[in-house]
Amino acid sequence: MNSSDRTPADLLRSALSADPARPLVTFYDDATGERVELSVATFANWVAKTANLLEGDLAAEPGDRLALLLPAHWQSAVWLLACSSVGVVADVQGDPAAADLVVTGPDTLERARACRGERVALALRPLGGRFPQAPEGFADYAVEVPSQGDRFAPFAPVDADAPALAVGGAELTGAQLVARAREDAGALGLVPGSRLLTGRTYDTWGGLSTGLFAPLAAGGSVVLCRHIGQLDADGLAKRVESERVTNTAV
Helix, strand or coil: CCCCCCCHHHHHHHHHHHCCCCEEEEEEECCCCEEEEEEHHHHHHHHHHHHHHHHHHCCCCCCCEEEEECCCCHHHHHHHHHHHHHCCEEEECCCHHHCCEEEECHHHHHHHCCCCCEEEECCCEHHHECCCCCCCCCEEHHHHCCCCCCCCCCCCCCCCCCEEEEECCEEEEHHHHHHHHHHHHHHHCCCCCCEEEECCCCCCHHHHHHHHHHHHHHCCEEEEEECHHHCCHHHHHHHHHHCCCCEEEC
């Protein structure tokens, strides 16, 4: 990746420029049997659409705080990069009452109602499906995002030295996040083309790093496994082989 990259959005742009067709996120849910694979180009398209929704329809501005109440999921990864693209602080599992807006999955809807700003809900159904009926008081992400533009340009430049991510009581700027992701990538032995399999959750820096940021910083890809505890040893070994996994962080 480019040494000049200073935000996660920069890392994604470099990945898109280098090899848009390669896999970036391969997602498994071992409770449902779901598998989704997104190339760099497909992932970047989802990020652009989500950033346009965030900045346009939701009127989010740089410095706003977004409570991200989502599990380890490919759509969660999209939201993390969309926040970086706009300059919004992604407060992972943060307090909705203290946030400017909230993005929630189906299991945290009641908690998310504490947010007085815009509320977005994700059904987290296979293939990005919508809710059978949108929860009252929430915009259904799967309904709102398809019509958004495929390219995104922020209204204002994103400051790499401004807060970008809050998780586990710590707050990182975009530049600090990228630096830590690069350090983690080195510690994990990731190089361009590496395939990292992880079953860690998205509520800690370690989970976010292995599940997205470190592979992205290294020019690699992630095999993100939700509910991996439901997979036996033989099933895990087969996945490692079939997905051409080079590194693991289970």
